[in-house]
Amino acid sequence: MKYLVIHCTATPEGREVSSAEIRRWHTSPPPAGRGWKQVGYTDLFHLDGRVERLVKNNEDAQVDPWEMTNGASGYNSVSRHIVYVGGCDRQMKPKDTRTAAQREALKRYVQDFHGRFPQIRIVGHHDLNPGKACPSFDVAAWLREIGIRQ
Template identity: 50%
Template sequence: MNNKLNYLVLHCTATPEGRPVSKDDIIRWHTSPVNQGGRGWNRPGYADLVELDGDLVNIIPFNTDDFVDQWEISNGVVGLNGNSRHIVYAGGMDKENKSPKDTRTKEQLATLEVYVKYTIKRHPKILVLGHNEAPNAHGKACPSFNVGEWLRSIGVTEANIYHKPVVEEKKEEVAATTVETNSNEAEA
């Protein structure tokens, strides 16, 4: 079964600033058994890795059509894996590995820009987002920078920038209004 490629999700490795990360590291972290320090997944979470020097390393091969085949799926975000491509940059934490930080090097920035723009060129309707914007992100900081702001700064149009669904925003407004109304009724 093939699913339409709808999303490009940007991630960080959540490793200290300046620490190199390899394809083998990611495969080990994601696919090693839990009792050996891994996540126990059947495949890594990212299709591609941007190393500190800007080199782009493929982890899970994919073709350039508009569909995500079974063999192309990476485990980047629960609920979005079947219709997404996931790319990760090495870094995302301060040197002490205590706080999220945008650690992208100028080389990583250049590679990410080309990668995003190329992906949009190949898939004009794709939406680009950070892992922290996904519906199931649960308070994650990943990728440790504001993806929408960065995309706008490199000239990506709003049509390709993921926005929180209006339905979710409306639910929050309704909930707030309901609480306020109930409070006012209690006072009356």
């Protein structure tokens, strides 16, 4: 694994998203979904800070075929993808909408992940796919705020 990639659901501020919704978005055939075999993220950070596992993994530094998610084309075989609910304002423009509970849960998750795998680069989706706003905040600046130097 080379990357931990942070995403947002690109949904309006304050609107909860279920794992079932994300699965539909990703795995339903077009035009209702993307037609992927697997959901795009390993873990989902709900508005209340709960972290829900969407794809099982063995918590090692390898991305086994059964663990691979579809978060960023060209990077999926070497990345773990995580997502927080939100990322847009009410007009669907990019905005950092992380709640205090999401910020805390994401901080704990990322610090733990970095402690276990310090060699893995932590990035936002936009860092791998320029032109995208996702995850609607500056991941590098946030990492410095929480004490992670890469």
